[in-house]
Amino acid sequence: MTDNADTQNPGRTDATQMLALYPEMAGKVAVVTGAARGMGAAFTAGLATRGVNVVGADINADQMAATAEEINTALAQNSLADRPGRVVGSSVDVTKAADHEALAQAALKEFGRIDFWINNAGIFPFALVEDISPEQISAVLDVNVEGVLFGAQAAARHMAPGGAIVNMSSVSAVRNRRGRGAYCTSKAAVAHLTQSLAVELGDKGIRVNAIAPGYIDTEMTRWVQDDPVALANALDAVPLHRIGSPEEVFGPMLFLLSDSARYVTGHSIAVDGGSRHV
Known part of the structure:
Protein backbone atom coordinates (compact mmCIF):
# COMPACT_ATOMS: atom_id res chain seq x y z
CA MET A 1 0.00 0.00 0.00
CA THR A 2 1.20 3.47 -0.80
CA ASP A 3 1.11 5.94 2.06
CA ASN A 4 -0.50 9.10 0.73
CA ALA A 5 -0.64 10.98 4.01
CA ASP A 6 -0.58 14.74 3.54
CA THR A 7 2.72 16.07 4.91
CA GLN A 8 1.07 19.46 5.42
CA ASN A 9 -1.68 17.82 7.49
CA PRO A 10 -0.14 14.93 9.41
CA GLY A 11 -3.47 14.05 11.07
CA ARG A 12 -5.03 13.20 7.75
CA THR A 13 -6.30 9.67 7.22
CA ASP A 14 -4.93 7.63 4.33
CA ALA A 15 -8.04 6.10 2.74
CA THR A 16 -6.48 4.92 -0.51
CA GLN A 17 -7.85 1.61 -1.74
CA MET A 18 -5.96 -1.52 -0.77
CA LEU A 19 -4.96 -3.42 -3.92
CA ALA A 20 -3.97 -6.72 -2.31
CA LEU A 21 -5.68 -9.59 -4.10
CA TYR A 22 -6.25 -13.14 -2.89
CA PRO A 23 -7.90 -14.97 -5.80
CA GLU A 24 -8.61 -18.06 -3.70
CA MET A 25 -11.17 -16.07 -1.69
CA ALA A 26 -13.59 -15.55 -4.58
CA GLY A 27 -16.80 -17.50 -4.10
CA LYS A 28 -16.32 -17.96 -0.38
CA VAL A 29 -18.79 -16.76 2.24
CA ALA A 30 -18.24 -14.40 5.18
CA VAL A 31 -20.35 -13.20 8.08
CA VAL A 32 -19.55 -9.74 9.46
CA THR A 33 -21.21 -8.35 12.60
CA GLY A 34 -21.52 -4.63 13.27
CA ALA A 35 -21.51 -4.21 9.48
CA ALA A 36 -23.92 -1.31 9.03
CA ARG A 37 -21.27 1.40 9.28
CA GLY A 38 -17.66 2.17 10.12
CA MET A 39 -15.08 -0.57 9.90
CA GLY A 40 -17.72 -3.28 9.57
CA ALA A 41 -19.12 -1.66 6.43
CA ALA A 42 -15.58 -1.23 5.05
CA PHE A 43 -14.82 -4.91 5.71
CA THR A 44 -18.04 -5.97 4.01
CA ALA A 45 -17.42 -3.84 0.93
CA GLY A 46 -13.78 -4.89 0.68
CA LEU A 47 -14.58 -8.59 0.87
CA ALA A 48 -17.40 -8.34 -1.66
CA THR A 49 -15.11 -6.45 -4.06
CA ARG A 50 -12.86 -9.51 -4.00
CA GLY A 51 -15.66 -11.94 -4.83
CA VAL A 52 -16.65 -12.97 -1.32
CA ASN A 53 -20.37 -13.28 -0.61
CA VAL A 54 -21.12 -11.53 2.66
CA VAL A 55 -23.91 -11.63 5.20
CA GLY A 56 -23.60 -8.31 6.99
CA ALA A 57 -25.40 -8.11 10.30
CA ASP A 58 -26.16 -5.30 12.70
CA ILE A 59 -28.55 -4.53 15.54
CA ASN A 60 -29.86 -1.68 13.36
CA ALA A 61 -31.60 -3.73 10.67
CA ASP A 62 -32.77 -0.76 8.62
CA GLN A 63 -29.30 0.79 8.44
CA MET A 64 -27.83 -2.62 7.60
CA ALA A 65 -30.27 -3.06 4.73
CA ALA A 66 -29.38 0.39 3.39
CA THR A 67 -25.65 -0.34 3.66
CA ALA A 68 -26.04 -3.67 1.85
CA GLU A 69 -27.96 -2.00 -0.97
CA GLU A 70 -25.38 0.78 -1.23
CA ILE A 71 -22.49 -1.69 -1.41
CA ASN A 72 -24.22 -3.88 -4.01
CA THR A 73 -24.99 -0.84 -6.15
CA ALA A 74 -21.38 0.36 -5.94
CA LEU A 75 -20.07 -3.10 -6.82
CA ALA A 76 -22.18 -3.17 -9.98
CA GLN A 77 -20.46 0.05 -11.08
CA ASN A 78 -16.92 -0.85 -9.91
CA SER A 79 -14.61 -1.73 -12.79
CA LEU A 80 -12.07 -3.19 -10.34
CA ALA A 81 -14.57 -5.80 -9.14
CA ASP A 82 -14.35 -8.39 -11.92
CA ARG A 83 -16.66 -10.91 -10.27
CA PRO A 84 -17.92 -9.23 -7.13
CA GLY A 85 -19.63 -11.03 -4.32
CA ARG A 86 -23.10 -10.22 -3.10
CA VAL A 87 -24.01 -8.60 0.23
CA VAL A 88 -27.10 -9.63 2.15
CA GLY A 89 -28.18 -7.61 5.18
CA SER A 90 -29.40 -9.24 8.38
CA SER A 91 -30.16 -8.26 11.96
CA VAL A 92 -28.34 -9.51 15.03
CA ASP A 93 -28.17 -8.75 18.73
CA VAL A 94 -24.67 -10.04 19.47
CA THR A 95 -25.47 -10.46 23.16
CA LYS A 96 -27.82 -13.32 22.27
CA ALA A 97 -26.33 -16.68 21.36
CA ALA A 98 -29.52 -17.64 19.51
CA ASP A 99 -29.15 -14.63 17.22
CA HIS A 100 -25.71 -15.83 16.14
CA GLU A 101 -27.05 -19.26 15.32
CA ALA A 102 -29.91 -17.68 13.34
CA LEU A 103 -27.30 -15.58 11.50
CA ALA A 104 -25.31 -18.69 10.65
CA GLN A 105 -28.45 -20.38 9.37
CA ALA A 106 -29.25 -17.34 7.24
CA ALA A 107 -25.79 -17.53 5.65
CA LEU A 108 -26.18 -21.23 4.99
CA LYS A 109 -29.63 -20.75 3.48
CA GLU A 110 -28.47 -17.90 1.25
CA PHE A 111 -25.02 -19.14 0.20
CA GLY A 112 -24.69 -22.76 1.38
CA ARG A 113 -21.51 -22.40 3.42
CA ILE A 114 -19.54 -20.27 5.90
CA ASP A 115 -15.82 -19.76 5.40
CA PHE A 116 -15.09 -16.59 7.37
CA TRP A 117 -16.62 -14.97 10.45
CA ILE A 118 -15.64 -11.46 11.57
CA ASN A 119 -16.72 -10.53 15.09
CA ASN A 120 -16.66 -6.77 14.62
CA ALA A 121 -19.59 -5.44 16.68
CA GLY A 122 -18.58 -3.49 19.78
CA ILE A 123 -19.34 -0.54 22.04
CA PHE A 124 -16.99 2.13 23.43
CA PRO A 125 -18.31 3.46 26.76
CA PHE A 126 -16.70 6.20 28.82
CA ALA A 127 -16.61 6.47 32.61
CA LEU A 128 -13.91 7.06 35.18
CA VAL A 129 -13.21 3.97 37.25
CA GLU A 130 -15.14 5.20 40.28
CA ASP A 131 -18.14 5.93 38.07
CA ILE A 132 -18.39 2.65 36.16
CA SER A 133 -21.87 1.38 36.87
CA PRO A 134 -22.96 -2.26 37.09
CA GLU A 135 -25.05 -1.63 33.98
CA GLN A 136 -22.10 -0.28 31.99
CA ILE A 137 -19.67 -3.08 32.82
CA SER A 138 -22.34 -5.67 32.11
CA ALA A 139 -23.21 -4.06 28.77
CA VAL A 140 -19.63 -3.79 27.55
CA LEU A 141 -18.78 -7.37 28.53
CA ASP A 142 -22.01 -8.64 26.98
CA VAL A 143 -21.36 -6.95 23.63
CA ASN A 144 -17.58 -6.94 23.34
CA VAL A 145 -16.77 -10.31 24.92
CA GLU A 146 -19.84 -12.53 24.91
CA GLY A 147 -20.63 -11.29 21.41
CA VAL A 148 -17.25 -12.61 20.25
CA LEU A 149 -17.68 -15.92 22.05
CA PHE A 150 -21.19 -16.53 20.73
CA GLY A 151 -20.13 -15.62 17.19
CA ALA A 152 -17.16 -17.97 17.32
CA SER A 170 -7.83 -3.10 20.36
CA VAL A 171 -4.52 -1.60 21.38
CA SER A 172 -6.53 -0.76 24.50
CA ALA A 173 -6.08 -4.42 25.42
CA VAL A 174 -2.48 -3.59 26.36
CA ARG A 175 -2.71 0.14 27.11
CA LEU A 197 -10.43 -20.19 20.70
CA ALA A 198 -7.36 -20.76 18.53
CA VAL A 199 -6.14 -23.58 20.77
CA GLU A 200 -9.46 -25.41 20.90
CA LEU A 201 -10.78 -24.75 17.40
CA GLY A 202 -7.44 -25.72 15.90
CA ASP A 203 -8.61 -29.30 16.45
CA LYS A 204 -11.26 -28.61 13.80
CA GLY A 205 -8.85 -26.93 11.40
CA ILE A 206 -10.27 -23.47 12.13
CA ILE A 216 -8.98 4.79 13.28
CA ASP A 217 -11.21 7.24 11.43
CA THR A 218 -14.67 6.01 12.49
CA GLU A 219 -17.60 7.41 14.45
CA VAL A 224 -10.82 12.76 19.18
CA GLN A 225 -10.74 14.43 15.77
CA ASP A 226 -13.26 17.07 16.82
CA ASP A 227 -11.15 18.11 19.82
CA PRO A 228 -7.88 19.82 18.77
CA VAL A 229 -6.19 19.10 22.11
CA ALA A 230 -7.27 15.45 22.12
CA LEU A 231 -6.16 15.07 18.50
CA ALA A 232 -2.75 16.59 19.20
CA ASN A 233 -2.28 14.25 22.17
CA ALA A 234 -3.38 11.27 20.08
CA LEU A 235 -1.00 12.06 17.25
CA ASP A 236 1.87 12.54 19.68
CA ALA A 237 1.29 8.92 20.75
CA VAL A 238 1.37 7.61 17.16
CA PRO A 239 4.83 7.34 15.56
CA LEU A 240 3.28 7.76 12.09
CA HIS A 241 1.54 10.93 13.37
CA ARG A 242 -1.82 10.42 11.72
CA ILE A 243 -5.16 8.71 12.22
CA GLY A 244 -5.61 5.40 10.41
CA SER A 245 -8.40 4.52 8.00
CA PRO A 246 -10.79 1.53 8.01
CA GLU A 247 -9.14 0.44 4.75
CA GLU A 248 -5.84 0.14 6.59
CA VAL A 249 -7.46 -2.20 9.11
CA PHE A 250 -9.06 -4.21 6.32
CA GLY A 251 -5.69 -5.04 4.73
CA PRO A 252 -4.33 -7.05 7.69
CA MET A 253 -7.76 -8.62 8.23
CA LEU A 254 -7.83 -9.75 4.61
CA PHE A 255 -4.40 -11.33 5.09
CA LEU A 256 -5.59 -13.22 8.18
CA LEU A 257 -8.54 -14.65 6.25
CA SER A 258 -6.46 -15.63 3.24
CA ASP A 259 -4.46 -18.76 2.50
CA SER A 260 -1.32 -16.67 2.96
CA ALA A 261 -2.03 -16.89 6.71
CA ARG A 262 -2.99 -20.56 6.81
CA TYR A 263 -0.33 -21.25 9.48
CA VAL A 264 -1.17 -18.17 11.55
CA THR A 265 -3.54 -18.58 14.49
CA GLY A 266 -3.93 -17.27 18.03
CA HIS A 277 5.42 1.09 21.39
CA VAL A 278 5.27 4.68 22.67
Whole structure:
Protein backbone atom coordinates (compact mmCIF):
# COMPACT_ATOMS: atom_id res chain seq x y z
CA MET A 1 0.00 0.00 0.00
CA THR A 2 1.20 3.47 -0.80
CA ASP A 3 1.11 5.94 2.06
CA ASN A 4 -0.50 9.10 0.73
CA ALA A 5 -0.64 10.98 4.01
CA ASP A 6 -0.58 14.74 3.54
CA THR A 7 2.72 16.07 4.91
CA GLN A 8 1.07 19.46 5.42
CA ASN A 9 -1.68 17.82 7.49
CA PRO A 10 -0.14 14.93 9.41
CA GLY A 11 -3.47 14.05 11.07
CA ARG A 12 -5.03 13.20 7.75
CA THR A 13 -6.30 9.67 7.22
CA ASP A 14 -4.93 7.63 4.33
CA ALA A 15 -8.04 6.10 2.74
CA THR A 16 -6.48 4.92 -0.51
CA GLN A 17 -7.85 1.61 -1.74
CA MET A 18 -5.96 -1.52 -0.77
CA LEU A 19 -4.96 -3.42 -3.92
CA ALA A 20 -3.97 -6.72 -2.31
CA LEU A 21 -5.68 -9.59 -4.10
CA TYR A 22 -6.25 -13.14 -2.89
CA PRO A 23 -7.90 -14.97 -5.80
CA GLU A 24 -8.61 -18.06 -3.70
CA MET A 25 -11.17 -16.07 -1.69
CA ALA A 26 -13.59 -15.55 -4.58
CA GLY A 27 -16.80 -17.50 -4.10
CA LYS A 28 -16.32 -17.96 -0.38
CA VAL A 29 -18.79 -16.76 2.24
CA ALA A 30 -18.24 -14.40 5.18
CA VAL A 31 -20.35 -13.20 8.08
CA VAL A 32 -19.55 -9.74 9.46
CA THR A 33 -21.21 -8.35 12.60
CA GLY A 34 -21.52 -4.63 13.27
CA ALA A 35 -21.51 -4.21 9.48
CA ALA A 36 -23.92 -1.31 9.03
CA ARG A 37 -21.27 1.40 9.28
CA GLY A 38 -17.66 2.17 10.12
CA MET A 39 -15.08 -0.57 9.90
CA GLY A 40 -17.72 -3.28 9.57
CA ALA A 41 -19.12 -1.66 6.43
CA ALA A 42 -15.58 -1.23 5.05
CA PHE A 43 -14.82 -4.91 5.71
CA THR A 44 -18.04 -5.97 4.01
CA ALA A 45 -17.42 -3.84 0.93
CA GLY A 46 -13.78 -4.89 0.68
CA LEU A 47 -14.58 -8.59 0.87
CA ALA A 48 -17.40 -8.34 -1.66
CA THR A 49 -15.11 -6.45 -4.06
CA ARG A 50 -12.86 -9.51 -4.00
CA GLY A 51 -15.66 -11.94 -4.83
CA VAL A 52 -16.65 -12.97 -1.32
CA ASN A 53 -20.37 -13.28 -0.61
CA VAL A 54 -21.12 -11.53 2.66
CA VAL A 55 -23.91 -11.63 5.20
CA GLY A 56 -23.60 -8.31 6.99
CA ALA A 57 -25.40 -8.11 10.30
CA ASP A 58 -26.16 -5.30 12.70
CA ILE A 59 -28.55 -4.53 15.54
CA ASN A 60 -29.86 -1.68 13.36
CA ALA A 61 -31.60 -3.73 10.67
CA ASP A 62 -32.77 -0.76 8.62
CA GLN A 63 -29.30 0.79 8.44
CA MET A 64 -27.83 -2.62 7.60
CA ALA A 65 -30.27 -3.06 4.73
CA ALA A 66 -29.38 0.39 3.39
CA THR A 67 -25.65 -0.34 3.66
CA ALA A 68 -26.04 -3.67 1.85
CA GLU A 69 -27.96 -2.00 -0.97
CA GLU A 70 -25.38 0.78 -1.23
CA ILE A 71 -22.49 -1.69 -1.41
CA ASN A 72 -24.22 -3.88 -4.01
CA THR A 73 -24.99 -0.84 -6.15
CA ALA A 74 -21.38 0.36 -5.94
CA LEU A 75 -20.07 -3.10 -6.82
CA ALA A 76 -22.18 -3.17 -9.98
CA GLN A 77 -20.46 0.05 -11.08
CA ASN A 78 -16.92 -0.85 -9.91
CA SER A 79 -14.61 -1.73 -12.79
CA LEU A 80 -12.07 -3.19 -10.34
CA ALA A 81 -14.57 -5.80 -9.14
CA ASP A 82 -14.35 -8.39 -11.92
CA ARG A 83 -16.66 -10.91 -10.27
CA PRO A 84 -17.92 -9.23 -7.13
CA GLY A 85 -19.63 -11.03 -4.32
CA ARG A 86 -23.10 -10.22 -3.10
CA VAL A 87 -24.01 -8.60 0.23
CA VAL A 88 -27.10 -9.63 2.15
CA GLY A 89 -28.18 -7.61 5.18
CA SER A 90 -29.40 -9.24 8.38
CA SER A 91 -30.16 -8.26 11.96
CA VAL A 92 -28.34 -9.51 15.03
CA ASP A 93 -28.17 -8.75 18.73
CA VAL A 94 -24.67 -10.04 19.47
CA THR A 95 -25.47 -10.46 23.16
CA LYS A 96 -27.82 -13.32 22.27
CA ALA A 97 -26.33 -16.68 21.36
CA ALA A 98 -29.52 -17.64 19.51
CA ASP A 99 -29.15 -14.63 17.22
CA HIS A 100 -25.71 -15.83 16.14
CA GLU A 101 -27.05 -19.26 15.32
CA ALA A 102 -29.91 -17.68 13.34
CA LEU A 103 -27.30 -15.58 11.50
CA ALA A 104 -25.31 -18.69 10.65
CA GLN A 105 -28.45 -20.38 9.37
CA ALA A 106 -29.25 -17.34 7.24
CA ALA A 107 -25.79 -17.53 5.65
CA LEU A 108 -26.18 -21.23 4.99
CA LYS A 109 -29.63 -20.75 3.48
CA GLU A 110 -28.47 -17.90 1.25
CA PHE A 111 -25.02 -19.14 0.20
CA GLY A 112 -24.69 -22.76 1.38
CA ARG A 113 -21.51 -22.40 3.42
CA ILE A 114 -19.54 -20.27 5.90
CA ASP A 115 -15.82 -19.76 5.40
CA PHE A 116 -15.09 -16.59 7.37
CA TRP A 117 -16.62 -14.97 10.45
CA ILE A 118 -15.64 -11.46 11.57
CA ASN A 119 -16.72 -10.53 15.09
CA ASN A 120 -16.66 -6.77 14.62
CA ALA A 121 -19.59 -5.44 16.68
CA GLY A 122 -18.58 -3.49 19.78
CA ILE A 123 -19.34 -0.54 22.04
CA PHE A 124 -16.99 2.13 23.43
CA PRO A 125 -18.31 3.46 26.76
CA PHE A 126 -16.70 6.20 28.82
CA ALA A 127 -16.61 6.47 32.61
CA LEU A 128 -13.91 7.06 35.18
CA VAL A 129 -13.21 3.97 37.25
CA GLU A 130 -15.14 5.20 40.28
CA ASP A 131 -18.14 5.93 38.07
CA ILE A 132 -18.39 2.65 36.16
CA SER A 133 -21.87 1.38 36.87
CA PRO A 134 -22.96 -2.26 37.09
CA GLU A 135 -25.05 -1.63 33.98
CA GLN A 136 -22.10 -0.28 31.99
CA ILE A 137 -19.67 -3.08 32.82
CA SER A 138 -22.34 -5.67 32.11
CA ALA A 139 -23.21 -4.06 28.77
CA VAL A 140 -19.63 -3.79 27.55
CA LEU A 141 -18.78 -7.37 28.53
CA ASP A 142 -22.01 -8.64 26.98
CA VAL A 143 -21.36 -6.95 23.63
CA ASN A 144 -17.58 -6.94 23.34
CA VAL A 145 -16.77 -10.31 24.92
CA GLU A 146 -19.84 -12.53 24.91
CA GLY A 147 -20.63 -11.29 21.41
CA VAL A 148 -17.25 -12.61 20.25
CA LEU A 149 -17.68 -15.92 22.05
CA PHE A 150 -21.19 -16.53 20.73
CA GLY A 151 -20.13 -15.62 17.19
CA ALA A 152 -17.16 -17.97 17.32
CA GLN A 153 -19.36 -20.76 18.67
CA ALA A 154 -21.86 -20.36 15.84
CA ALA A 155 -19.10 -20.21 13.25
CA ALA A 156 -17.35 -23.29 14.62
CA ARG A 157 -20.54 -25.34 14.44
CA HIS A 158 -20.84 -24.79 10.70
CA MET A 159 -17.35 -24.13 9.31
CA ALA A 160 -15.37 -26.77 7.49
CA PRO A 161 -11.63 -27.19 8.14
CA GLY A 162 -9.80 -24.22 6.64
CA GLY A 163 -12.28 -21.69 7.99
CA ALA A 164 -11.08 -18.53 9.68
CA ILE A 165 -12.44 -16.29 12.43
CA VAL A 166 -11.19 -12.75 13.06
CA ASN A 167 -12.10 -10.90 16.25
CA MET A 168 -11.78 -7.18 16.88
CA SER A 169 -9.58 -6.46 19.87
CA SER A 170 -7.83 -3.10 20.36
CA VAL A 171 -4.52 -1.60 21.38
CA SER A 172 -6.53 -0.76 24.50
CA ALA A 173 -6.08 -4.42 25.42
CA VAL A 174 -2.48 -3.59 26.36
CA ARG A 175 -2.71 0.14 27.11
CA ASN A 176 -4.69 1.98 29.76
CA ARG A 177 -6.87 4.88 28.66
CA ARG A 178 -8.35 7.20 31.26
CA GLY A 179 -12.12 6.82 31.36
CA ARG A 180 -12.08 3.62 29.32
CA GLY A 181 -11.55 1.06 32.10
CA ALA A 182 -14.54 -1.05 31.13
CA TYR A 183 -13.66 -0.93 27.43
CA CYS A 184 -9.97 -1.77 27.98
CA THR A 185 -10.95 -4.69 30.19
CA SER A 186 -13.27 -6.06 27.54
CA LYS A 187 -10.66 -5.84 24.79
CA ALA A 188 -8.03 -7.53 26.96
CA ALA A 189 -10.55 -10.33 27.40
CA VAL A 190 -11.05 -10.52 23.62
CA ALA A 191 -7.30 -10.87 23.07
CA HIS A 192 -7.09 -13.73 25.56
CA LEU A 193 -10.30 -15.34 24.33
CA THR A 194 -8.84 -15.30 20.81
CA GLN A 195 -5.93 -17.40 22.03
CA SER A 196 -8.25 -19.84 23.80
CA LEU A 197 -10.43 -20.19 20.70
CA ALA A 198 -7.36 -20.76 18.53
CA VAL A 199 -6.14 -23.58 20.77
CA GLU A 200 -9.46 -25.41 20.90
CA LEU A 201 -10.78 -24.75 17.40
CA GLY A 202 -7.44 -25.72 15.90
CA ASP A 203 -8.61 -29.30 16.45
CA LYS A 204 -11.26 -28.61 13.80
CA GLY A 205 -8.85 -26.93 11.40
CA ILE A 206 -10.27 -23.47 12.13
CA ARG A 207 -7.92 -20.53 12.61
CA VAL A 208 -8.74 -17.69 15.02
CA ASN A 209 -6.91 -14.36 15.12
CA ALA A 210 -7.63 -10.80 16.17
CA ILE A 211 -7.01 -7.30 14.88
CA ALA A 212 -6.08 -4.64 17.44
CA PRO A 213 -6.73 -1.20 15.92
CA GLY A 214 -5.47 2.06 17.34
CA TYR A 215 -6.88 5.47 16.37
CA ILE A 216 -8.98 4.79 13.28
CA ASP A 217 -11.21 7.24 11.43
CA THR A 218 -14.67 6.01 12.49
CA GLU A 219 -17.60 7.41 14.45
CA MET A 220 -16.11 5.76 17.54
CA THR A 221 -13.10 8.09 17.42
CA ARG A 222 -14.84 11.16 16.01
CA TRP A 223 -14.63 12.84 19.42
CA VAL A 224 -10.82 12.76 19.18
CA GLN A 225 -10.74 14.43 15.77
CA ASP A 226 -13.26 17.07 16.82
CA ASP A 227 -11.15 18.11 19.82
CA PRO A 228 -7.88 19.82 18.77
CA VAL A 229 -6.19 19.10 22.11
CA ALA A 230 -7.27 15.45 22.12
CA LEU A 231 -6.16 15.07 18.50
CA ALA A 232 -2.75 16.59 19.20
CA ASN A 233 -2.28 14.25 22.17
CA ALA A 234 -3.38 11.27 20.08
CA LEU A 235 -1.00 12.06 17.25
CA ASP A 236 1.87 12.54 19.68
CA ALA A 237 1.29 8.92 20.75
CA VAL A 238 1.37 7.61 17.16
CA PRO A 239 4.83 7.34 15.56
CA LEU A 240 3.28 7.76 12.09
CA HIS A 241 1.54 10.93 13.37
CA ARG A 242 -1.82 10.42 11.72
CA ILE A 243 -5.16 8.71 12.22
CA GLY A 244 -5.61 5.40 10.41
CA SER A 245 -8.40 4.52 8.00
CA PRO A 246 -10.79 1.53 8.01
CA GLU A 247 -9.14 0.44 4.75
CA GLU A 248 -5.84 0.14 6.59
CA VAL A 249 -7.46 -2.20 9.11
CA PHE A 250 -9.06 -4.21 6.32
CA GLY A 251 -5.69 -5.04 4.73
CA PRO A 252 -4.33 -7.05 7.69
CA MET A 253 -7.76 -8.62 8.23
CA LEU A 254 -7.83 -9.75 4.61
CA PHE A 255 -4.40 -11.33 5.09
CA LEU A 256 -5.59 -13.22 8.18
CA LEU A 257 -8.54 -14.65 6.25
CA SER A 258 -6.46 -15.63 3.24
CA ASP A 259 -4.46 -18.76 2.50
CA SER A 260 -1.32 -16.67 2.96
CA ALA A 261 -2.03 -16.89 6.71
CA ARG A 262 -2.99 -20.56 6.81
CA TYR A 263 -0.33 -21.25 9.48
CA VAL A 264 -1.17 -18.17 11.55
CA THR A 265 -3.54 -18.58 14.49
CA GLY A 266 -3.93 -17.27 18.03
CA HIS A 267 -2.41 -13.85 17.31
CA SER A 268 -3.52 -10.24 17.66
CA ILE A 269 -2.12 -7.94 14.99
CA ALA A 270 -1.82 -4.30 16.05
CA VAL A 271 -2.89 -1.78 13.38
CA ASP A 272 -2.05 1.38 15.27
CA GLY A 273 0.68 3.34 13.54
CA GLY A 274 3.10 2.03 16.16
CA SER A 275 1.30 3.56 19.16
CA ARG A 276 1.66 0.55 21.42
CA HIS A 277 5.42 1.09 21.39
CA VAL A 278 5.27 4.68 22.67
